[in-house]
Amino acid sequence: MGDPLFWHRLQFGFTATYHYLFPQLTMGLAFLIVVFKAMGLRTGEARYADAARFWIKIFGINFAVGVVTGIPLEFQFGTNWARFSQQSGGIIGQTLGMEGMFAFFLESSFLGLLIWGEKRLSPKGHFRAAVALWLGSWLSGYFIVATNAFMQHPVGYTVAPDGTLQLTSFWAFLLNPWALGQYAHTMIASVVTGSFVVAAVGAFWTLKDLHAEQARLNLRMGTVMGLIFSVLVAFPTGDLQGKLVARYQPITLAAMEGRFESGPRAGLTLIGQPNVAQRKIDNPVQLPAVLSFIAYGTFSSDVKGLSSFPEDQWPQNIELLYYSFHIMAGLGTLMIALMGLAALLLWRRRLDTNRPMLWALMLAFPFPYIATTAGWAVAEFGRQPWLIHGVLRTNQGASPMVHAGQTAFTTLGFAGIFVVLSILFLYLIGRELAHGPVKH
Amino acid sequence: MEQLWFWMVAVMFSIYVVMDGFDFGAGILHLVVAKTNEERREVLGAIGPFWDGNEVWLLAAGGSLFLAFPKVLASGFSGFYLAMWVLVWCLMLRGISIEFRSHVQDGLWRHFWDTTFAMASVLLPVLFGAALGNVLRGVPLDASGYFSVPLWTTFRLGPEPGVLDWYTVLIGVFTLVTVTAHGALFLAWKTEGAVHERSRALAAPLWGLVLFLWVVATASTRIVNPAIFLGLARSPLAWAFTALFVVGLGLAFLGLRRQWFLLAFLGSGAFILGILAASAASLYPVMLKSTLDPAFDLTALNASVGHHGLRSGLVWWLLGFPLAIGYAGFLFRFHRGKVKAAAEGEGY
Numbered sequence: 126m127g128d129p130l131f132w133h134r135l136q137f138g139f140t141a142t143y144h145y146l147f148p149q150l151t152m153g154l155a156f157l158i159v160v161f162k163a164m165g166l167r168t169g170e171a172r173y174a175d176a177a178r179f180w181i182k183i184f185g186i187n188f189a190v191g192v193v194t195g196i197p198l199e200f201q202f203g204t205n206w207a208r209f210s211q212q213s214g215g216i217i218g219q220t221l222g223m224e225g226m227f228a229f230f231l232e233s234s235f236l237g238l239l240i241w242g243e244k245r246l247s248p249k250g251h252f253r254a255a256v257a258l259w260l261g262s263w264l265s266g267y268f269i270v271a272t273n274a275f276m277q278h279p280v281g282y283t284v285a286p287d288g289t290l291q292l293t294s295f296w297a298f299l300l301n302p303w304a305l306g307q308y309a310h311t312m313i314a315s316v317v318t319g320s321f322v323v324a325a326v327g328a329f330w331t332l333k334d335l336h337a338e339q340a341r342l343n344l345r346m347g348t349v350m351g352l353i354f355s356v357l358v359a360f361p362t363g364d365l366q367g368k369l370v371a372r373y374q375p376i377t378l379a380a381m382e383g384r385f386e387s388g389p390r391a392g393l394t395l396i397g398q399p400n401v402a403q404r405k406i407d408n409p410v411q412l413p414a415v416l417s418f419i420a421y422g423t424f425s426s427d428v429k430g431l432s433s434f435p436e437d438q439w440p441q442n443i444e445l446l447y448y449s450f451h452i453m454a455g456l457g458t459l460m461i462a463l464m465g466l467a468a469l470l471l472w473r474r475r476l477d478t479n480r481p482m483l484w485a486l487m488l489a490f491p492f493p494y495i496a497t498t499a500g501w502a503v504a505e506f507g508r509q510p511w512l513i514h515g516v517l518r519t520n521q522g523a524s525p526m527v528h529a530g531q532t533a534f535t536t537l538g539f540a541g542i543f544v545v546l547s548i549l550f551l552y553l554i555g556r557e558l559a560h561g562p563v564k565h
Numbered sequence: 566m567e568q569l570w571f572w573m574v575a576v577m578f579s580i581y582v583v584m585d586g587f588d589f590g591a592g593i594l595h596l597v598v599a600k601t602n603e604e605r606r607e608v609l610g611a612i613g614p615f616w617d618g619n620e621v622w623l624l625a626a627g628g629s630l631f632l633a634f635p636k637v638l639a640s641g642f643s644g645f646y647l648a649m650w651v652l653v654w655c656l657m658l659r660g661i662s663i664e665f666r667s668h669v670q671d672g673l674w675r676h677f678w679d680t681t682f683a684m685a686s687v688l689l690p691v692l693f694g695a696a697l698g699n700v701l702r703g704v705p706l707d708a709s710g711y712f713s714v715p716l717w718t719t720f721r722l723g724p725e726p727g728v729l730d731w732y733t734v735l736i737g738v739f740t741l742v743t744v745t746a747h748g749a750l751f752l753a754w755k756t757e758g759a760v761h762e763r764s765r766a767l768a769a770p771l772w773g774l775v776l777f778l779w780v781v782a783t784a785s786t787r788i789v790n791p792a793i794f795l796g797l798a799r800s801p802l803a804w805a806f807t808a809l810f811v812v813g814l815g816l817a818f819l820g821l822r823r824q825w826f827l828l829a830f831l832g833s834g835a836f837i838l839g840i841l842a843a844s845a846a847s848l849y850p851v852m853l854k855s856t857l858d859p860a861f862d863l864t865a866l867n868a869s870v871g872h873h874g875l876r877s878g879l880v881w882w883l884l885g886f887p888l889a890i891g892y893a894g895f896l897f898r899f900h901r902g903k904v905k906a907a908a909e910g911e912g913y
Contacts, residue, residue: 291871
């Protein structure tokens, strides 16, 4: 408790996790709103615009909470992680600065037009506002992912004599292969979140026998998009992400899988508990040689275990990393299965009347939130003990002058604010759900 | 290159104060100038399309500071640790109060958010002003390049300053009154009817107070950091900015007298931009002054990153800056004319 590093890490982890509950939905919804608006323009049917209008309201509330919970993250670089900022600001400041210049200005300028401008703008103009917002929010996502990618796999820099990192290639940094892979995976995951929420609302209204036309439309959109993007999040993007980890952070892969010994024909652990003290997996259920194939493309590849690496480079919390990864991958599989089944019923025109499936879809919307949170936990715990992988250790990055007590105080402050914010958020979303879609 | 970035950062922070300043001012005044729900929604409707974009200037300015002078950001943000978080919480509460208020048609709900909005709008300029006061006064930076100041000590100048002392509070109050006066002109320009009349009536005495506090603040700065005036005498740029803010002040008064509220508002914007930029020019190259030893000052030269980073940043900055100005111009054009309170369930 007296260790400032503990509080700095807790604070960033807590505030970033909470924050990301909102942008993952707004980024996904931004895309789905564009799809709704485009279909409305093409068919000229009012029901698409009605659906978009409802989701724009939900978007607006989520966006507001996303903005205010995002501000503290930007500040924490300077307040809590001063040494990290001082050393790497010349590099990560680029993407964080670009996010403000290219993404936030775009989003903030067109948000009002999207939410309140439908009457003043032509249908085409309103569609363009939706596209601008989608571009802005996905651009913002890129700059953040590129910042994180530098911490996972630093490229395009050199270490100056005074220990600071200096940019040597802007494009190498911006087009970091890790960033491209992680971005595709992250954005597609956000559409999964959006689709599950849209499907859940459609299922809820269907079960309540409310707003029949809109309920059907949302159910269809959520299911079709949910299936497509649940598959895409696993393959090819999740697979690509796994190969990036295998290539650039082999030690992280070993810890994610709880693999202690090296060797060829590595098995993929489906179930089992990592036992770090005895360096083995308890009660494992494994698919032989599959991990080798997933990581390197052949069944015979050698996959290094943790014992091949010095212990001071092991991620500190192997159990948490292992479980986070398995929860993400397990839920990902479950989500494909659920959406596959729902899509099958939709195709057979039985989804509207299949109550067990409607219940499942209604209750399944937390799955993508949990999977996304677990996925980021894998990325961030997997990077430990490094703040910038291989370059700067986490325990060298914190602010030298800030005490544990100060950070504990502000962390508790955030806990309080977030509780209040959550209650307000749920209250407002609940009202919108009860109101239902708004006819023009 | 370092000098150029110093100016880019200084100009972006100054634009931030001009832009968010008018919606702070509107927030400070709205309980006074807008009495009914319709009037309050008129005020919110006037700033609603802009406030979020205005706040982005803070993030963009912070991002520029981060990429060009990470040492200054690291040292300053961690040194003012608790004050920074009070500021962030105010920003959060303020954003939420604007966005959530009109979702529920209930008198008590709305009154709560109106009051939250007003309180956060008062506190923020005081804090930002106090931050500027700290930069002008200096902080106990040592050889490590870091410092830590408590929220307050004895409220006197000395070897152990706090974030708040008589000087920084004075600059905070000066900032508060200035953005209030700035916001009054914005509301006078964008609204009509009762809100317009009340804003206009308040603007004149507020600007009188600005003038008085400006004299007091300038005289006090002369005591706290005499070097600034040497810097001012040395820098032709500082003379130009001084001319800008004097002309801006003149235009604000002229516009008020002749009822040309757009002119008055632009004048007050020029006043804020000019006075901040003139201060930056007088401080140059110092970005964070040490009260212990001038050798520990963080300057544009010793705190900047390497040239490749600055050059790359410059390229995209030159693309992004006109875009940002363009969006703001587009929004002002789209929402030109006097604002009307939106129907219930629509707009802010």
